[in-house]
Amino acid sequence: MARVVVDVMLKPEILDPQGQAVADALPRLGVAGVSSVRIGRRIEIDFTGEPDLDKVREVADKLLANPVIEEFTLNVPGDQGGRPAAAGTTEAPEDGA
Secondary structure, three states: OEEEEEEEEEOOOOOOHHHHHHHHHHHHHOOOOOOOOOOEEEEEEEEOOOOOHHHHHHHHHHHHOOOOOEEEEEEOOOOHHHOEEEOOOOOOOOOOO
């Protein structure tokens, strides 16, 4: 079985009110030195065989992420030392990404 993890985050230029609320609460919990917090989603997809990363990228682009305000990365845990299988926005990664 293979697992692909899709991490969806708001684009950096998009305000994150939920992350800001967490950042504002941290000092009250004794946590200092945090400059910002961003909140996102993690989706784990398990495959019975080898996953088709191009198809997973298409699913992430069309179903899991809103390309106007979000970007996503695909990761295959245990593959390539856990490095991203695909990264960036809803477009295919550049060579060497």
